[in-house]
Amino acid sequence: MANPAETPDPNPSTPKLESEEIEEINGDEEEEEEEYEEEEDDGKPQTREDAIASRIQAASLFRRMRAAPVPVRVHDVIVKGNEKTKDHVIEAEVDVLREATTLQELLKASKVANFNLQALDIFDSVKITIDSGPPELPGTTNVVIHVVESKSPITGQIGTFTKAEARSSSLEGSLKYKNIFGYGDIWDGSLAYGCDHSAEVGLGMYLPRFRGRPTPFTSRVYLSTQEWLKFSSYKERALGLSFGLIASKYHELVYTTAWRNLIDPSQMASTSIRRQLGHNLVSALKYTFKFDKRNSPLRPTRGYSFISTSQIGGLAPDSRTLRFLRQEVDLRYAVPLGFYRAALNFGVSGGITFPWGSGYKSRASYVPERFFLGGNISPVCSLGGPSALWGFKTRGLGPNEPRREVQDEENGGTYERDFVGGDVAVTAFADLSFDFPVKWFRDRGIHGHVFACAGNMAELSENKYRKFSGPKFLETFRSSVGAGIVVPTSLFRMELNYCHILKKQEHDRAKSGLFMTFSTS
Amino acid sequence: MEGDQETEVYTLVARKPSFDLPTACPNCLPAYIYLKLAQLPFELAFNSTFPDSDELPYFENGTYVAYNNEDGGVIEKLKKDGIVNLDAQLQSLPEYLSLKALIASWLEEALTYEIWVGTEGISTSKIYYSDLPWVISKVLFYKQTCMAKNRLGITKENAEQRETQIYKRAGEAYEALSTRLGEQKFLFEDRPSSLDAFLLSHMLFIIQVLPETSVLRCKLLEHSNLVRYAEKLKAEFLEASSSSPSPPLQSFPSSFTRKGSKPKSKPKVEKTEEEKKFKKRARFFLAAQFLAVVIYLSVMGGGSSDEVEYEDEDD
Numbered sequence: 142m143a144n145p146a147e148t149p150d151p152n153p154s155t156p157k158l159e160s161e162e163i164e165e166i167n168g169d170e171e172e173e174e175e176e177y178e179e180e181e182d183d184g185k186p187q188t189r190e191d192a193i194a195s196r197i198q199a200a201s202l203f204r205r206m207r208a209a210p211v212p213v214r215v216h217d218v219i220v221k222g223n224e225k226t227k228d229h230v231i232e233a234e235v236d237v238l239r240e241a242t243t244l245q246e247l248l249k250a251s252k253v254a255n256f257n258l259q260a261l262d263i264f265d266s267v268k269i270t271i272d273s274g275p276p277e278l279p280g281t282t283n284v285v286i287h288v289v290e291s292k293s294p295i296t297g298q299i300g301t302f303t304k305a306e307a308r309s310s311s312l313e314g315s316l317k318y319k320n321i322f323g324y325g326d327i328w329d330g331s332l333a334y335g336c337d338h339s340a341e342v343g344l345g346m347y348l349p350r351f352r353g354r355p356t357p358f359t360s361r362v363y364l365s366t367q368e369w370l371k372f373s374s375y376k377e378r379a380l381g382l383s384f385g386l387i388a389s390k391y392h393e394l395v396y397t398t399a400w401r402n403l404i405d406p407s408q409m410a411s412t413s414i415r416r417q418l419g420h421n422l423v424s425a426l427k428y429t430f431k432f433d434k435r436n437s438p439l440r441p442t443r444g445y446s447f448i449s450t451s452q453i454g455g456l457a458p459d460s461r462t463l464r465f466l467r468q469e470v471d472l473r474y475a476v477p478l479g480f481y482r483a484a485l486n487f488g489v490s491g492g493i494t495f496p497w498g499s500g501y502k503s504r505a506s507y508v509p510e511r512f513f514l515g516g517n518i519s520p521v522c523s524l525g526g527p528s529a530l531w532g533f534k535t536r537g538l539g540p541n542e543p544r545r546e547v548q549d550e551e552n553g554g555t556y557e558r559d560f561v562g563g564d565v566a567v568t569a570f571a572d573l574s575f576d577f578p579v580k581w582f583r584d585r586g587i588h589g590h591v592f593a594c595a596g597n598m599a600e601l602s603e604n605k606y607r608k609f610s611g612p613k614f615l616e617t618f619r620s621s622v623g624a625g626i627v628v629p630t631s632l633f634r635m636e637l638n639y640c641h642i643l644k645k646q647e648h649d650r651a652k653s654g655l656f657m658t659f660s661t662s
Numbered sequence: 663m664e665g666d667q668e669t670e671v672y673t674l675v676a677r678k679p680s681f682d683l684p685t686a687c688p689n690c691l692p693a694y695i696y697l698k699l700a701q702l703p704f705e706l707a708f709n710s711t712f713p714d715s716d717e718l719p720y721f722e723n724g725t726y727v728a729y730n731n732e733d734g735g736v737i738e739k740l741k742k743d744g745i746v747n748l749d750a751q752l753q754s755l756p757e758y759l760s761l762k763a764l765i766a767s768w769l770e771e772a773l774t775y776e777i778w779v780g781t782e783g784i785s786t787s788k789i790y791y792s793d794l795p796w797v798i799s800k801v802l803f804y805k806q807t808c809m810a811k812n813r814l815g816i817t818k819e820n821a822e823q824r825e826t827q828i829y830k831r832a833g834e835a836y837e838a839l840s841t842r843l844g845e846q847k848f849l850f851e852d853r854p855s856s857l858d859a860f861l862l863s864h865m866l867f868i869i870q871v872l873p874e875t876s877v878l879r880c881k882l883l884e885h886s887n888l889v890r891y892a893e894k895l896k897a898e899f900l901e902a903s904s905s906s907p908s909p910p911l912q913s914f915p916s917s918f919t920r921k922g923s924k925p926k927s928k929p930k931v932e933k934t935e936e937e938k939k940f941k942k943r944a945r946f947f948l949a950a951q952f953l954a955v956v957i958y959l960s961v962m963g964g965g966s967s968d969e970v971e972y973e974d975e976d977d
Contacts, residue, residue: 400797400798408717408727408729408732411725412722415675415720415722415727416675416707416709418709418711418712418715418717419709419710419711419712419715420711420712420713420794420798420802421711422794422795422797422798457795457947458940458943458944458946458947459795459796459940460940461793461794461795462795543725544725545725545726545727546724546725546726546727
């Protein structure tokens with residue numbers, strides 16, 4: 142519905158647009174109607190005749206827009222309301238406006254620009270108005286961007302996330318201080334606790350534009366601990382600094398340098414773990430290529446995704462930093478079946494890690510960089526590499542060693558085993574998800590699924606690649622099947638499954654029965 | 663490991679060798695020498711990334727592990743668990759206990775002081791940090807120096823007084839041990855004991871690791887019978903079984919005097935080939951980084967918006 146402007150537009154081809162189209166563009170619909178009256182150039186109250194004339198004019202314009210592209214050129218982009226934020230920060234996010242050559246393109250570009258500015262997370266509201274250009278330049282338009290900067294620069298939030306440093310889903314609380322210097326900078330302090338017994342405290346900085354770079358720049362200082370005493374008899378502490386160098390839709394490049402320390406307070410570790418206790422300096426570059434065309438990360442029913450993560454450690458002139466190579470790939474495919482929102486999900490993932498440098502064949506790979514399978518995460522949601530298998534407990538399968546012998550006076554000596562991880566890992570799964578016929582469940586997104594999965598790991602470093610054989614690797618594959626109910630909540634996806642272990646190896650921590658998983662996107 | 667059987671090989675895990683010693687760590691060397699004196703065949707493995715751990719050295723055999731921070735130390739634990747016990751009939755002797763107290767307290771204190779304070783840690787980089795990156799080694803060095811000072815009760819106010827006390831006690835201990843030993847082969851009759859392991863380790867470390875300007879070293883070298891004792895045992899138990907025998911201990915004239923200036927000057931450390939290589943690589947790395955940043959900024963930098971070109975458009 143077109144709203145009339147008071148003053149007749151000298152350039153009838155580009156009237157001032159404050160119609161429903163703009164309402165769709167701007168994020169604040171309530172203020173839009175109020176703003177309409179404030180948008181008048183000369184401040185004079187509208188007369189009834191002017192209102193009717195504007196309506197007719199706008200209707201004519203929209204008829205023209207429906208018929209054919211309306212050529213237009215953006216003369217100027219005017220930014221208003223930014224008292225602290227630098228102009229170039231806003232203008233960098235709305236470059237797409239200047240490239241529009243028709244009114245239709247301009248409206249679409251305005252939506253994109255509005256989204257980009259809202260994504261900076263430093264404005265309470267963003268309004269984009271398309272106004273007519275100077276009278277002496279017909280066919281031009283001015284775009285006015287009115288922003289309202291956040292009045293309270295400090296915000297707090299709690300949520301579940303997946304962080305690269307913790308390498309699993311975690312519950313995180315953070316405080317953010319926004320736009321201190323006017324560059325769209327966001328400073329945050331966060332505390333995270335992960336499902337994998339990890340805790341992390343960190344300080345981060347986010348810059349949407351850094352010296353003309355096309356992608357945001359992030360940096361983070363963190364102190365983290367991950368406790369694996371129960372599974373592998375070691376505890377990992379890390380003090381690190383990471384830089385997000387590239388972060389776009391498909392590509393991510395992160396450089397991390399960290400001081401890692403492995404300790405064993407229990408003094409029960411097995412031989413391999415004992416050998417690796419101590420301090421290490423990691424200087425690593427990680428590149429991730431992610432292509433996710435699934436319709437949902439938590440319940441994909443259509444589409445496919447591919448993710449490849451490559452990591453190289455030891456990027457420092459000091460040869461005493463940790464030198465390793467790590468590669469993970471993950472491929473998913475979801476096929477809709479057309480009834481009860483059923484879908485068949487397939488996934489296959491694999492990874493390999495190996496040390497490099499002199500004597501790399503006989504050197505052991507670093508335990509925290511190895512692969513571990515099992516845990517309370519659903520394979521459907523854990524995109525990123527081999528990690529989860531239904532029915533197997535955290536770090537519950539793969540190469541393992543006996544722990545230190547403890548003299549038990551009653552039993553004469555008992556010991557358990559450490560799971561030391563593998564240098565190569567492969568997993569695969571198939572999952573059939575479907576809605577229940579009861580409406581109550583469907584309204585809440587609760588659905589059922591039937592699944593099957595398989596996976597295996599092997600060691601390659603310390604010359605163990607000589608003992609590796611494909612047939613034996615296939616022969617020792619673990620597998621499980623099951624069925625369950627999926628309950629999505631606002632924070633995570635919960636599954637309650639019954640798993641039946643089809644095949645496992647000696648010492649694997651897995652048994653048939655009820656199993657719960659918690660996953661975040 | 664899956665399917666592997668437990669091995670029966672004894673292994674001593676210690677810190678890395680240096681200064682012509684099988685392990686340059688003063689906490690690990692006694693255990694090594696003790697096993698050699700006991701003539702127990704064992705393998706030596708190394709952990710070079712945990713300089714601030716009190717678990718090292720540890721002795722392992724399959725799933726059996728004897729850590730140094732349990733039951734009074736590795737040697738005591740080996741005795742208690744029946745692996746090897748050289749002190750079976752000596753422990754009840756009053757002389758044994760008094761010598762043990764002397765070695766475990768005064769000599770151990772003196773050695774700790776000399777490593778971390780007296781010589782300002784000049785030897786520690788090779789003993790503890792040779793396989794650690796510079797940043798970590800620097801932080802750990804400061805941490806371990808503070809811990810050593812705390813353990814010795816050294817503060818800014820009493821530093822000089824403690825130093826005098828420590829050196830005085832060490833001198834008295836050497837005197838007592840020299841008198842006790844005489845020209846015997848071992849401290850107790852003709853059989854080795856754990857005290858021989860501790861004493862031999864202490865002396866080998868002081869003579870071969872500490873610089874010549876070390877006060878403790880000068881005090882020890884005054885007692886020639888102690889030096890001969892160390893040379894003999896080293897030749898018989900350490901060099902005889904090693905494939906590459908280390909050079910003999912330095913011999914010093916018996917007329918060595920303590921007179922003269924106080925040995926406070928630090929010897930100049932020559933740059934090793936490794937350090938020169940590291941500095942060269944660091945320069946290349948920094949230059950490559952700078953070049954990459956310059957190229958990146960010149961190719962990708964400056965996202966200035968283009969001016970809108972005015973064109974005549976038909977309605």
